[in-house]
Amino acid sequence: MSRPVTFVGLGGGAIQLGLWAYYAHRQGCRVVISEVDRARVAGIRANGNTYAINIAHFDYIQPVTVGPVEVYDPTIPADRVRLLEAVREANEINTAVPSTAVYRKGGIDQLLREGLAGRSAPVLIYASENQIGAAAQLRDLVYPEGAPPHVGFSETVIERMGGPQGDPAFIAAHRLAEITPGCGAALLVEDFDSIVVEKPPFAPELGFSTSFGRFRAVEHIGMYEELKLLGHNAVHFLLGCVGKLKGYTYMSDFNGDPDADLLGLDALILETGGWFRPQYGPAGAEVATDDGFRAWAVQLMRRIVNPHLFDLVDRIIRDPERKIAWHDRIIGTMRRALAAGVVPKRYALGAAALLLLRRAAPDVPRNASWLAGLWGDAADPGERENVITCVEAAGEVLGAWDPSVHPSLHAFARRAGYW
Known part of the structure; x- marks a missing residue:
């Protein structure tokens, strides 16, 4: 043997x-x-x-x-x-x-x-x-x-x-x-x-x-690394931060919440997909085609809200300084989207939600200028200004949003003229 x-x-x-x-x-x-x-x-x-x-x-x-x-x-x-x-x-x-x-x-x-x-x-x-x-x-x-x-x-x-x-x-x-x-x-x-x-x-x-x-x-694994970080990880963090504001404990609490699709799925298809498909589609990768990318995004969202996974919201949003860094998930995909001519309004809501959550700590600045300090010299000044403009616009919506009165952030943002 x-x-x-x-x-x-x-x-x-x-x-x-x-x-x-x-x-x-x-x-x-x-x-x-x-x-x-x-x-x-x-x-x-x-x-x-x-x-x-x-x-x-x-x-x-x-x-x-x-x-x-x-x-x-x-x-x-x-x-x-x-x-x-x-x-x-x-x-x-x-x-x-x-x-x-x-x-x-x-x-x-x-x-x-x-x-x-x-x-x-x-x-x-x-x-x-x-x-x-x-x-x-x-x-x-x-x-x-x-x-x-x-x-x-x-x-x-x-x-x-x-x-x-x-x-x-x-x-x-x-x-x-x-x-x-x-x-x-x-x-x-x-x-x-x-x-x-x-x-x-x-x-x-x-x-x-x-x-x-x-x-x-x-x-060549680079395409899949970017899809994981700037797609999967990005939307996970976006929904985690919004879910925390809603009082959710688990990511599966998004089951039945229209924001799972209207924020999460649409962020993947329109904002990650808006730069990912044009960049990688010519190479012939199935996941970079319109149908292939949508199939991947739909499956991912179904898995995120798996009612038996009980993935903790606090686990998803931990270590926020790393996850909102210049080259990381939320900001990284916002930068790619902006470069491709796509305004990343959904991911901007995720970044603004993090800033709103950090207001519980009185020693942390309460506006997007904190992000500029976090990014330091890694950020190109013009690109940095574009990202912060998006985050500040999202912050105006979030600052007026009361989840107990308006459960759907997407619907509230629409009434506020954000979309």
Whole structure:
């Protein structure tokens, strides 16, 4: 009987446990996880080297047990030795840590450098930090002089939604399986596996074979990275900020709310699509055609309001300084739209909603000039002025809007002459 191939996951959060390790285990891989949360490590080991996730379908939630897996804490010398051994044997490795800063700060670059030294068999390393260029950044840290031909680094585009739930009453009410018994947290992720990865750069003679054939490998991933950041992430943040003003707890609270389509879907089709389709359509990509883009947008909106996903609004709008940065989701797609001659009025409402939410903090400026300070020298002065003009116009509408009186922001904005 042949020995199973080894998959190593660096980081033990929702993306790693709920996606990569889950599918690696389903493929029969030996699954090895690196995690610095000692309570989580101990919990998985005490649970027979297994953990649980919950998969949100459109009509029910399915608890799933994953394992056996091996889990090690890289800060413990004996565990680090076992991790290095696993890296030396791995066919595929995935990083899924809070940010690319952890590559160096958390010692991931050094762990890979040591573990990969001396091996000649091909290994593919995916970066799942939801940051454009993450894999290239990791490659340059591990191999400053250039990666050898048998070590590949792959960018990823992961549109799968969901995350941790920590409210005991919620976990009990929805009968969620905790990650491990008694840990007080559960992972709830959507039933979605249309993941895009960068095609392995290996020569055929190396004989590399992936365990993630269900994922879509593409030669040029940049288009999909932009669609994720400036489409999926942008509309998620737009609706999250508006939903917070409405008093929503979960993104699924948009079910039955006309703003889900009139703000969310239309933002995707008219404002993201207004620049994305002309830019990428000539290359022949299906998602950049009129019908293909609409199909993608409609499916995304249906997934966002999945009544069994319970994606927390507060999770969507956390870390606002990063998410409203000059090159990030809302402002990034507003800039692209303006350059294409499209006025991004819906995304401007999202940016203005964030400013309105920040008024609860008295030490934060209450108008769009705060954005200019946040963007600093990254912003072209003329382009910056155009974006701020859009945000200020949206802010005038939001400043007069009372969701308890006028539940639909789109309808209120129409009466105010915004459209």
